Amino acid sequence: MSEEIKITTPLDESTVLRLKAGDMVKITGYIYTGRDAAHKRLYDLIKEEKDLPIPIAGQVIYYVGPAPAKPGYATGPAGPTTSYRMDPYTPALLEKGLKGMIGKGLRSNEVITSMKKNKAVYFAAIGGAAALIARSIKKSEVIAYPDLGAEAIYLYYVEDFPAIVCIDAYGNNLYESEPPKYRIES
Amino acid sequence: MRKIDAREITNKVKSLFLEANFHIGKDVLEALEQAIEQEKSKVGQDALKMIIENNRLASSEELAICQDTGLAVLFVEVGQEVCIINGDFTEAINEGVKVAYQEGYLRKSVVDDPVFDRKNTKTNTPAFIYTDIIPGEKIKITVMPKGFGSENMSALAMLTAAHGAKGIIDFIVDTVRKAGPNPCPPTIIGVGIGGTADKAMVIAKKAIARPIGKHNANPKYAQMEQEALARINQLGIGPAGLGGNITALAVHIDYLPTHIAGMPVAVNVCCHAARHAYGEI
Numbered sequence: 001m002s003e004e005i006k007i008t009t010p011l012d013e014s015t016v017l018r019l020k021a022g023d024m025v026k027i028t029g030y031i032y033t034g035r036d037a038a039h040k041r042l043y044d045l046i047k048e049e050k051d052l053p054i055p056i057a058g059q060v061i062y063y064v065g066p067a068p069a070k071p072g073y074a075t076g077p078a079g080p081t082t083s084y085r086m087d088p089y090t091p092a093l094l095e096k097g098l099k100g101m102i103g104k105g106l107r108s109n110e111v112i113t114s115m116k117k118n119k120a121v122y123f124a125a126i127g128g129a130a131a132l133i134a135r136s137i138k139k140s141e142v143i144a145y146p147d148l149g150a151e152a153i154y155l156y157y158v159e160d161f162p163a164i165v166c167i168d169a170y171g172n173n174l175y176e177s178e179p180p181k182y183r184i185e186s
Numbered sequence: 187m188r189k190i191d192a193r194e195i196t197n198k199v200k201s202l203f204l205e206a207n208f209h210i211g212k213d214v215l216e217a218l219e220q221a222i223e224q225e226k227s228k229v230g231q232d233a234l235k236m237i238i239e240n241n242r243l244a245s246s247e248e249l250a251i252c253q254d255t256g257l258a259v260l261f262v263e264v265g266q267e268v269c270i271i272n273g274d275f276t277e278a279i280n281e282g283v284k285v286a287y288q289e290g291y292l293r294k295s296v297v298d299d300p301v302f303d304r305k306n307t308k309t310n311t312p313a314f315i316y317t318d319i320i321p322g323e324k325i326k327i328t329v330m331p332k333g334f335g336s337e338n339m340s341a342l343a344m345l346t347a348a349h350g351a352k353g354i355i356d357f358i359v360d361t362v363r364k365a366g367p368n369p370c371p372p373t374i375i376g377v378g379i380g381g382t383a384d385k386a387m388v389i390a391k392k393a394i395a396r397p398i399g400k401h402n403a404n405p406k407y408a409q410m411e412q413e414a415l416a417r418i419n420q421l422g423i424g425p426a427g428l429g430g431n432i433t434a435l436a437v438h439i440d441y442l443p444t445h446i447a448g449m450p451v452a453v454n455v456c457c458h459a460a461r462h463a464y465g466e467i
Binding site for chain 1: 226227229233236237239240243244247249250251252253254255291292293294295304306308335338366367368369370417420421422423424426427428429430431457458459
């Protein structure tokens with residue numbers, strides 16, 4: 001594992017290519033949220049060749065459906081949701097220039113192939129550390145699909161958002177490389 | 187006959203869901219702390235530290251431990267000498283859930299129709315209530331906000347007697363292996379053996395609420411719990427799935443009589459945020 005790397009959004013290609021699976025990162029800048037329902041809508045718009053409600057090129061999407069914010073908090077608890085549910089919609093977004101995704105859990109081969117082709121990175125955040133992660137989210141506003149409630153697309157401003165590079169733009173995958181080191185065959 | 191006001195049920199359900207969503211159990215916290223000692227992976231240790239810090243922060247500031255505050259699952263034992271007045275049992279529970287999720291700033295995660303509209307009910311209801319009639323004049327309530335990252339990794343196998351204890355453990359371990367990093371390890375694995383297909387899953391879910399460190403009273407099943415846990419922790423998945431030797435904190439097995447022709451085995455997976463609370467009226 002390498003030293004902690006500070007990165008800012010939007011991500012340019014040189015930053016993406018510098019990141020390696022296992023790098024601990026702290027992300028600062030604007031990121032967008034999106035989970036199941038929002039992904040389906042974005043995907044449908046791309047298929048219909050219509051404009052998207054948010055810019056995609058160079059951006060990072062965080063797979064999260066936050067809890068409501070208590071008074072005095074920028075957001076409610078906001079940890080990552082499981083990413084594979086977004087897999088069917090993800091290659092289309094990568095083709096549009098999406099550079100980063102933050103979530104937890106496995107990705108499909110189709111997504112990883114598209115990440116390599118389009119030079120994008122998948123970050124893992126620690127699932128279930130929702131209250132703690134929310135501390136790095138300084139501003140939050142609904143920017144598209146308010147009717148979806150927790151599933152709406154929010155624009156977050158994050159400072160030092162903690163994540164780990166899980167699958168890099170070369171296809172190196174921590175979920176594949178790390179468990180065998182601790183596996184005991186019985 | 188003891189009369190219990192439906193509003194008392196509402197209030198109890200509300201306070202239990204708030205408690206469960208804000209405050210992780212002492213048993214889970216202790217198991218996580220022990221896991222740091224045992225975990226060999228540095229990244230795994232860091233993930234566990236972050237999880238513990240999150241649990242402490244959520245408790246002290248009364249925030250949801252996880253943004254997925256779950257479907258509202260309840261196991262309710264109703265004394266047969268109880269008479270509920272001034273309202274309807276199910277409505278009273280749903281009202282308690284609705285108020286807890288509103289006042290506690292908890293996420294509403296229920297969609298009304300699973301296939302087509304998938305419209306959010308905006309109240310986190312309906313609750314999913316399992317009721318047992320028991321002797322006495324009390325109502326005993328266990329609430330379990332059940333997150334779906336882990337629920338989605340659950341599995342059922344209709345095994346036969348020939349599979350034996352080894353076949354059951356193989357199925358449990360295989361279910362956890364396939365789940366990989368998805369259910370937010372380290373997990374608590376609830377297992378229900380016997381009964382019918384549906385009943386096996388219900389007792390698997392209820393087994394998750396058993397305090398960590400308490401084994402099945404039957405030593406043969408307690409032995410299976412220990413063997414399954416040891417094998418799960420040899421998979422290498424580790425905390426957050428980033429590699430390590432702590433993939434589960436506990437395996438809880440419960441069992442029931444079953445049919446001569448069958449041996450249902452249900453595995454209900456729970457994330458490290460194993461939230462549940464118990465109260466009596």
